[in-house]
Amino acid sequence: MNVLPTPPAARAAVRQGLSVSVATGLYGVSFGALSVAAGVGLGPTMALSLLMFSGGSQFALIGVVGAAGTPVAAIATATLLGLRNTLYGAVVSPLLQVRGWRRLAAAHVTIDESTAVAVAQPEPAASRIGFWVTGLGVFVLWNTFVLLGALAGDALGDPRAWGLDAAAAAAFLALVWPRLAPRRAQLVAGLAVVATAALIPFVPPGIPVLAAAAVAVVVGLVAPAAAPSDPESGPDSQPSSQSSSQREDAR
Amino acid sequence: MTTTALWATVLIASLACFALKLGGHLVPRTWLASERVTRVTALVTVALLVSLVVVQGFADGNTLTVDARVPALAVAALALALRAPFILVVVLAAGTAAALRALGWG
Numbered sequence: 001m002n003v004l005p006t007p008p009a010a011r012a013a014v015r016q017g018l019s020v021s022v023a024t025g026l027y028g029v030s031f032g033a034l035s036v037a038a039g040v041g042l043g044p045t046m047a048l049s050l051l052m053f054s055g056g057s058q059f060a061l062i063g064v065v066g067a068a069g070t071p072v073a074a075i076a077t078a079t080l081l082g083l084r085n086t087l088y089g090a091v092v093s094p095l096l097q098v099r100g101w102r103r104l105a106a107a108h109v110t111i112d113e114s115t116a117v118a119v120a121q122p123e124p125a126a127s128r129i130g131f132w133v134t135g136l137g138v139f140v141l142w143n144t145f146v147l148l149g150a151l152a153g154d155a156l157g158d159p160r161a162w163g164l165d166a167a168a169a170a171a172f173l174a175l176v177w178p179r180l181a182p183r184r185a186q187l188v189a190g191l192a193v194v195a196t197a198a199l200i201p202f203v204p205p206g207i208p209v210l211a212a213a214a215v216a217v218v219v220g221l222v223a224p225a226a227a228p229s230d231p232e233s234g235p236d237s238q239p240s241s242q243s244s245s246q247r248e249d250a251r
Numbered sequence: 252m253t254t255t256a257l258w259a260t261v262l263i264a265s266l267a268c269f270a271l272k273l274g275g276h277l278v279p280r281t282w283l284a285s286e287r288v289t290r291v292t293a294l295v296t297v298a299l300l301v302s303l304v305v306v307q308g309f310a311d312g313n314t315l316t317v318d319a320r321v322p323a324l325a326v327a328a329l330a331l332a333l334r335a336p337f338i339l340v341v342v343l344a345a346g347t348a349a350a351l352r353a354l355g356w357g
Contacts, residue, residue: 012337015336015337015338016337016338019337019338019341023341040261041254043258044257044258044261047258047262048261048264048265051265051266051269052261052269053268054268054272057264061260061261065252065257065260068252071252071256071257071260071263074260075260075263075264078264078268079264079267079271082267082268082271082272085271085272085275086271086272086275087275087295087299088272088275089271089272089273089274089275089276089277089278090275090276090278091292091295091296092276093275093276093277093278094280103276104273106276107269107272107273107275107276108269108272110272110275110276112303115299116299116300119296119300120300160352161349161352161353162345162349163319163323163344163345163346163347163348163349163352164345165307166308166319166320166323166324166327166345166348167342167344167345167348168307169304169307169308169320169323169324169344170323170327170340170343170344170345171337171340171341172303172304172307173324173327173328173331173340174327174331174337174341175300176301177331179293179296179297180297184294185293185294185297188298188301189297189301191298192297192298192299192302192305193302193305196302196305197305197309200305200309200310200313200314201313201314201315202313208302208305208306208310209299209302209303211302212298212301212302213295213298213299213302216291216294216295216297216298216299217291217294217295220287220290220292220293220294220295221287221291223290
């Protein structure tokens, strides 16, 4: 566990972390602009961004405030959307192995992007690098651009015009791509698409992701143990285990 | 909402969100050590990432839409199939969506 990562794996983790950080961070402009437009004000907007630091929950809270909802409704919605971060924490914690204040810092930057980059790495050491580069990178850039958005509003333009929403989608696709080789992963991916698409019209943002995770749990518990040739699991492997040769192939 | 209520809402919700994150990190490692849990976690990872692709690529609030993000994802998938590096995949997707929108579509 304490061996240094092989340089190519570490470099790949840093590259992925930085590109995801930039694409996500620039999106902070929209949150800053929307939050001020919703009447939240510069101080509370920055407090939300720095302290809550979870895009989905932040957008949900200002949405409720902007719609003149109650504080209880705003808190409940934001909290519900933050529930998936508990799952993320449980997934990345064994990879990170940190204690004390570093664990608090790791918890704070446990979000969609840092988890996605961490679990997509072929070895634990690269996962740690990917997690911290992405988590801290998004934290710095997101908060910087939230401030710019809150100060400048729409003057900076719509991040969609730069294709940044598509960039984020493509980043998630690139992260899951090498993990889709096993038959069972393909089955789960198909079910996740169906569950997510079916729920998007009916539930608050953030919930479809939890539902997709629940489907994967059911498949994992119902399916028989993996065959020896199946690279997806082993008694001592990390949650993200998969043969690294396969990963390298896919890069 | 008064300024005091707004600040209270922001601080309480932020604390709750942090507690949820920390709670995940404090799950005992022994709970995660079994072969079955390892298998489930690997599948949950796939499901989460795929679900994030769908949300980020097709959702507009509570609506499913087909806009410039979809061809951008197709370009990304093609690049991945051709084993393009990560950063190139992301840049190609952004460029595709930006170009289509500059042309007035999606």
